[in-house]
Amino acid sequence: METFLSLLLLFLTAAVINNFVLINFVGICPFLGVSKKLSSAFGMGLAVTFVMTIAGFLSWTFTYYILRPDAPGTVWLFNAFGVEGVAPNLSILSYLVYIFVIAASVQFVEMYVKKFFPPLYKAFGVFLPLITTNCAILFACLEIMKRLQDPANLWGLTEAMVYSVGGGLGFTIAITIMAGIREELELNDIPKPFRGVGIALLTACILAMAFMGFSGVNAGLSKWLGL
Amino acid sequence: MNDQPTALERFWRGIIPENPTYRQVLGMCPTLAVTTNVQGAITMAAATTFVLVCANIMVSLLRKIIKPHLRILVFTLTIATFVTIADYFLQAFMPEMSAQLGPYIPLIIVNCIIISRCEVCASKQSLVPAIADGFGQGLGFLLGLCSIAVVRELLGSGTLMGYTVLSGDFWVNCGIMILPPGAFLTLGCLMAFFNWIGSKKQEN
Secondary structure, rough: OOOOOHHHHHHHHHHHHHHOOOOOOOOOHHHOOOOOHHHHHHHHHHHHHHHHHHHHHHHHHHHHHHOOOOHHHHHHHHOOOOOOOOOOHHHHHHHHHHHHHHHHHHHHHHHHHHOOHHHHHHOOOOOHHHHHHHHHHHHHHHHHHHOOOOOHHOOOHHHHHHHHHHHHHHHHHHHHHHHHHHHHOOOOOHHHHHHHHHHHHHHHHHHHHHHOOOOOHHHHHHHHHHO | OOOOOOOOHHHHHHHHHOOOOOOOOHHHHOOOOOOOHHHHHHHHHHHHHHHHHHHHHHHHHHHHOOOHHHHHHHHHHHHHHHHHHHHHHHHHHHHHHHHHHHHOHHHHOOOHHHHHHHHHHHHOOOOHOOOOOOOHHHHHHHHHHHHOOOOHHHHHEEEOOEEEOOOOOOOOHHHHHHOOOHHHHHHHHHHHHHHHHHHHHOOO
């Protein structure tokens, strides 16, 4: 029960309290670029969640077994090749591996969706390949890497998965709210210099203020739940 | 290739007419995240410029070899290599700054400015315009970041580059400016201001 509650708290923290877009400022480009229509914004959010889950799984696996200092796979590899006098640490390759993992999972998702869900593929359109350069996904990978550096408080695969799904849903929540507001804004008479990105940023400012209301909720909740 | 801009044009365009922050609206994540103080903004812009110039050099030299359908992958892997170098350099020589910027240094890999410059300029032009383009865009990015950071640091903590500028009884720090909403607010207002100046210029 305690594990379940702490996972739930982690999920809420990733999705709402430390929202990826509005508190951590990652994934701003699609947040501003693809939030003009509600349906496409929701599709983008789902696609990002999907890719983030896969990339989170892969990056945890690679980091845990190969990339972190003294990882079992690296130790085995160094022993197999008889390397001595060097600490088994391949973390210098982390960024290259992550970007490769993200690009590969985007490709994989694209092929899978194209083959098995053609209507969904049409709905995603150009957004799927764009996800490769979405910083939200790399941010999730980096966070998982950070949590695997500290041996006292290691994240297991479950925590990593919960964190990436929560982060993806947080992105979906933020971009969907934003698109809903922007659809209404279309009808308003906005001063000329603010048209386009300017008013979108001011809207995001008010949304971020609303999300600031959640700050500290995680500490209070964990105290209340006795974790 | 004669219709491509020259090196000097590329350099100048990056600073004002195609400013990455205000005109192209690219690379918004670091623009919003690291502008709580001016030093952070300068370090971020310097790291981005380093990666941008190096990636432009590599891509420009390799432009005849890269296969078109693999180009994005080659761009990102080149960028990731240089970002690793920049990240380890900062960790070794500026540990405090590295801790402050945190994940936003590795996030330079997916900064759309760099990929778009590789695509638009470096994969089409020779070495000299590509380098000039890298420096021009980097300088434009620096100006964009600094304009936001100056406003946020001044209003949010009353300092500039770490020195106290505004203090005393009449001055109250607006804490919201260094929190996330302040970033959106400052960028939104500055963008409207520069749009307004641009439209005034066109009228005259």
